[in-house]
Amino acid sequence: MKRVPALQISIFSLFLFLSSCQQEKQANILYIMSDDHAYQAVSAYGYGLNNTPNIDRLAEEGIRFTNAFCTNSICAPSRAVVLTGKFSHVNGHLDNSSTFDGSQVTVPKLLREAGYETAMIGKWHLKSDPTGFDFWKVLLGQGPYYNPDLKDSTGVRNYEGYTTTIVTDEALNWLNDRNQEKPFFLMVHHKAPHRNWMPEPKYFNFEEKTFPVPDNYFDDYSNRGRAAKEQKMSVIVDMMIGYDLKVINPDTTVSQTGDNWIKGMLGRLNPEQRAAWDAHYDPIIEDFYSQNLEGEELALWKYQRYMRDYLACIQSVDDQVGRLLDYLDETGLVDNTAVFYTSDQGFYLGEHGWFDKRFMYEESLGMPLLVRLPGVTEAGTSSDALVQHLDFAETFLDLAGAAIPEEMQGMSILEPIRETANSGGIPGDWRKSIYYHYYEYPGAHAVKRHYGVRNEQYKLMHFYHNIDEWEMYDLEKDPKEMNNIINDPAYKDILLEMKAELARLQVQYGDSEEAAEKLIPIQS
Numbered sequence: 001m002k003r004v005p006a007l008q009i010s011i012f013s014l015f016l017f018l019s020s021c022q023q024e025k026q027a028n029i030l031y032i033m034s035d036d037h038a039y040q041a042v043s044a045y046g047y048g049l050n051n052t053p054n055i056d057r058l059a060e061e062g063i064r065f066t067n068a069f070c071t072n073s074i075c076a077p078s079r080a081v082v083l084t085g086k087f088s089h090v091n092g093h094l095d096n097s098s099t100f101d102g103s104q105v106t107v108p109k110l111l112r113e114a115g116y117e118t119a120m121i122g123k124w125h126l127k128s129d130p131t132g133f134d135f136w137k138v139l140l141g142q143g144p145y146y147n148p149d150l151k152d153s154t155g156v157r158n159y160e161g162y163t164t165t166i167v168t169d170e171a172l173n174w175l176n177d178r179n180q181e182k183p184f185f186l187m188v189h190h191k192a193p194h195r196n197w198m199p200e201p202k203y204f205n206f207e208e209k210t211f212p213v214p215d216n217y218f219d220d221y222s223n224r225g226r227a228a229k230e231q232k233m234s235v236i237v238d239m240m241i242g243y244d245l246k247v248i249n250p251d252t253t254v255s256q257t258g259d260n261w262i263k264g265m266l267g268r269l270n271p272e273q274r275a276a277w278d279a280h281y282d283p284i285i286e287d288f289y290s291q292n293l294e295g296e297e298l299a300l301w302k303y304q305r306y307m308r309d310y311l312a313c314i315q316s317v318d319d320q321v322g323r324l325l326d327y328l329d330e331t332g333l334v335d336n337t338a339v340f341y342t343s344d345q346g347f348y349l350g351e352h353g354w355f356d357k358r359f360m361y362e363e364s365l366g367m368p369l370l371v372r373l374p375g376v377t378e379a380g381t382s383s384d385a386l387v388q389h390l391d392f393a394e395t396f397l398d399l400a401g402a403a404i405p406e407e408m409q410g411m412s413i414l415e416p417i418r419e420t421a422n423s424g425g426i427p428g429d430w431r432k433s434i435y436y437h438y439y440e441y442p443g444a445h446a447v448k449r450h451y452g453v454r455n456e457q458y459k460l461m462h463f464y465h466n467i468d469e470w471e472m473y474d475l476e477k478d479p480k481e482m483n484n485i486i487n488d489p490a491y492k493d494i495l496l497e498m499k500a501e502l503a504r505l506q507v508q509y510g511d512s513e514e515a516a517e518k519l520i521p522i523q524s
């Protein structure tokens, strides 16, 4: 055997020692993101609508953020912000019609350079194929609830079963097969609970539940502007009885909204799945047509029907989060794996009478965010720090001990996490306000373009493009945003401060209304 000089041995052992230290420092990262999961529907947030014990484990064993916000309340743009650590106007992904420029710098690419093995499984929705991942397997577009097609670098394959379960199966397969020598970065993105909320049979029993109706379900949008009045996301008016609420008219001569769409979805089911579906929904359909509901009764029936399917879909997500957490326990990875649970944005569960998102109002601006990393997060804590999707790339790089590029626009949330563990407070130099900009108009649900600023107590928004209206809310006095105080003389000084803060943020992030109008040509 060739002898190695003593000095070489000691340099070699030093290298081994340093690389093992490096590995210890670099936590594994498991990022679980669902689609349209409202914070009101995570029981750790205390709204009493449902019970999500597995997602709640992350709050009990880690930290819960009470002020976590998106930057542009819609799917693909949020995903692009998470990947790049940059606002939509900088990463170029303004709305769901855009195609992601995968040649730009993204967090999986940087983590790979920092020694990580990277994977992306589930809903992708960015049109171009994923880049920067050692492994990817993604749904096509929005993906269905049952029997999905999944695409990887070798092509597309069909999978039989419930998508939420299949995405998790694939994540667990990858975890088992991964390179054990490297830390991992795994993104698990669920389709659920995105529209049209098709539950798995296990949770058909949600039909027996009745949910509290939000007190502003019958909102008439008085004291608000045209944007709130002219949207098309009303449960009562815009939800499709067939597609959304699963009530297909047995009289096929009657044309009813969404019947063909739901029939298309149901065409994907195998005979066994279809039999279980029909056994559940047929009596609901029969009951509905026997009642001839109208007016308020019909509106309340729609709300309950919506909530039952939406929350049932979340129950499956919760089960599958549980499987991943169990895996970390069983393999001993738990102590060195940072787990994030969040959503691509928030969602309306009947507040203001709505479903969907897009608006900068609280329910769709906010999102659940729970983080657990033993030794870093303190069990059962919460933070009121204002954080955004914008911060995630920076946070992952911070966890990896990798440099955060200057051009990234967010801040590592390890700072407020550490401060929560130290003092229970927010770091003094943490941001005091957040910036928001939504572009997809004209588009589905007709929410007008707007941008704005929110701080701890106030929110200022400007709706523009085919409208020029400002709204301001006092979130302490009016948390449900029912009363626009933009013309209230009592808030004259606050308005000036908020306008100045908005202008400051636009300079800081390099955005403006004029630039936005040039990014997307005026269509109407």
Ligand code: SGN
Residues within 6 Å of the ligand: 035, 036, 074, 075, 076, 096, 142, 194, 195, 196, 356, 444, 445
């Ligand atoms: C689909 C939905 C919309 C939803 C968008 C965007 N309609 O178009 O209700 O707002 O997705 O959602 S559907 O009839 O096709 O279900 S996002 O989460 O992907 O941004």
Ligand code: CA
Residues within 6 Å of the ligand: 035, 036, 074, 075, 194, 344, 345
């Ligand atoms: Ca979404």
